[in-house]
Amino acid sequence: MQPHIRTQLQIIPRDQHNVSRRDISPNALRVLYRLREGGFEAYLVGGAVRDLLIGGHPKDFDVATNATPEEVKGLFRNCRLIGRRFRLAHVVYGREIIEVATFRANSDDGSGDRELHEGGRVLRDNVYGSIEDDAVRRDFTANALYYAIEDFSVRDYTGGFDDVRNRLMRLIGDPETRYREDPVRMLRAVRLAAKLDFEIETETAKPIAQLAPLLREAAPARLFEECLKLFLSGHAVKSFLGLERHGLLPALLPETAAALKSNRSGALRRMLLEGLKGTDTRVANDEPVSPAFLFALLLWPAYCRALITLQAQGVHAAEAQRRAADRVTVHQLETIALPRRFSLPMQEIWLLQSRFSQRQRKRVFRTLAHPRFRAAFDFLNLRMAASEEHADDVAFWREAQTDPAHALAAADAHRDAESSEEGDAPRKRRRRRRKTAHGGE
Known part of the structure; x- marks a missing residue:
C-alpha cells in the first residue's frame, strides 16, 4: 500500500446518498446476498456505484468480495472462472453476467502472482488482500466506491464520493506510476471524463501528454x-x-x-x-x-x-x-x-x-x-x-x-x-x- 494515499474510511449512510436497490440488477442482488449468507464480505463496486450516484443507469454490475474465485464457484453452479492476468468469477444469468472479483492487494507477497514489467506495467495481479487494499489498487477514486447490502451504505476509502459529487476523475496514487502500470488508463481517463461529463483532475492530467508514447506497449x-x-x-x-x-x-x-x-x-x-x-x-x-x-x-x-x-x-x-x-x-x-x-x-x-x-x-x-x-x-x-x-x-x-x-x-x-x-x-x-x-x- 502506498503511504501517501488517503485510505481513511468514510461511511455514507443511506439517507445521504441516492443509491437504491430498485436500480440494481436483481441478479447482482442475488449474488451479494448469497455471498453474505456464505459468510463472506460482498459489495457492489466500481462503475455501477459511481453511475447510480450521478443518476445514471448502469448496464454492468460488478461485485467485490473476500471470497476467492474457487470459493465463489463453490457457491454458484452457474459460475465460470476466467482470466490469467486477473483471475475472475463470472456468475451467469442468461444473457447477464455478474463479474465477481476477489479483493486484491497492492503489493507482492512473493508468490509470483503479482508480476510487473520492467517499465512498471502490471502483467499479472492475483495477490489477494483486504477491502482497503482493494480500494487503493483501483484506478480512479470514482471507481473505488463500495455499496454494502447489509446497511445500504456507501463505503469510501479514497475520497471518491466527494470527487463524484464534484465530477472529477482523479487517479489513486502517483499518476505517473499508475500510468506506467497500465498505459491504457490514460485512454480510460479521457473516455470516462467524456462519458460522465467529468473533468480530469489537474495532477491526473498533467503527465498524460508526456507518457502518451507508452501506449505503444499496450x-x-x-x-x-x-x-x-x-x-x-x-x-x-x-x-x-x-x-x-x-x-x-x-x-x-x-x-x-x-x-x-x-x-x-x-x-x-x-x-x-x-x-x-x-x-x-x-x-x-x-x-x-x-x-x-x-x-x-x-x-x-x-x-x-x-x-x-x-x-x-x-x-x-x-x-x-x-x-x-x-x-x-x-x-x-x-x-x-x-x-x-x-x-x-x-x-x-x-x-x-x-x-x-x-x-x-x-x-x-x-x-x-x-x-x-x-x-x-x-x-x-x-x-x-x-x-x-x-x-x-x-x-x-x-x-x-x-x-x-x-x-x-x-x-x-x-x-x-x-x-x-x-x-x-x-x-x-x-x-x-x-x-x-x-x-x-
Whole structure:
C-alpha cells in the first residue's frame, strides 16, 4: 500500500446518498446476498456505484468480495472462472453476467502472482488482500466506491464520493506510476471524463501528454477494444476532443494526427467531427454503427495525405488509391489490431469515393450494386462537411438510388448543355451495327 494515499474510511449512510436497490440488477442482488449468507464480505463496486450516484443507469454490475474465485464457484453452479492476468468469477444469468472479483492487494507477497514489467506495467495481479487494499489498487477514486447490502451504505476509502459529487476523475496514487502500470488508463481517463461529463483532475492530467508514447506497449487488440468504447458509446465527439487536448491522438492514430496538423484549412477535422457527431446521434437512437465505417472516418485524413503524396510522385490515380489504402491500414495495425472483417470494408468505402464522379451508365449500375454502396454514399455525404464541391455528386447518387434512368438522362442533358455553351458540337451517339443471323457483324 502506498503511504501517501488517503485510505481513511468514510461511511455514507443511506439517507445521504441516492443509491437504491430498485436500480440494481436483481441478479447482482442475488449474488451479494448469497455471498453474505456464505459468510463472506460482498459489495457492489466500481462503475455501477459511481453511475447510480450521478443518476445514471448502469448496464454492468460488478461485485467485490473476500471470497476467492474457487470459493465463489463453490457457491454458484452457474459460475465460470476466467482470466490469467486477473483471475475472475463470472456468475451467469442468461444473457447477464455478474463479474465477481476477489479483493486484491497492492503489493507482492512473493508468490509470483503479482508480476510487473520492467517499465512498471502490471502483467499479472492475483495477490489477494483486504477491502482497503482493494480500494487503493483501483484506478480512479470514482471507481473505488463500495455499496454494502447489509446497511445500504456507501463505503469510501479514497475520497471518491466527494470527487463524484464534484465530477472529477482523479487517479489513486502517483499518476505517473499508475500510468506506467497500465498505459491504457490514460485512454480510460479521457473516455470516462467524456462519458460522465467529468473533468480530469489537474495532477491526473498533467503527465498524460508526456507518457502518451507508452501506449505503444499496450496490446493492439486491447487498443482496438478501447477505441470501440471511446467512439461507439455515444460520446465520440467529446472523446476525440479529449484525445486532442491531452496529447493522446498522435499515440493512438499517428498518421491521422499528422494529416490533421498539416491540413491548414481544417476541412478534414470538420468532416471527422461531423462524422463523430452523426455516430453519437445513431447510438442515441439505438441504431447500429459499423466499426468499418468508424475507422474509415478516423483514418480518412491519413488516407487523403498518403494519396496526395503518391500522386505527387506520379503514381497513376487508381494505383495510388489502392496503395494509399494499404499503406494507411498496415501502418495503423502497428498500434491498433483492426480485424480484416473491418479493414477490408473500410478500404472499399474509401475506394468507392472515386466512382461517385463517374456517370457512365454501366459504371453507375455497377456502383449501385456494390455491397458497400450505402456506406460509401453516407461517407460521401459526410465529405460535404469538408467541401461543397461534392454537392452535385450527392444529388446525382441520391436520385440514382430511386430513379437511375432519370438521373442518367439529367446528367446527359447537363453535359450536352455545357458542351453547347462552350461552342462544341453535341456528342454523337454511336450507332450499333446490326448483327447477322450467325451473330457476326
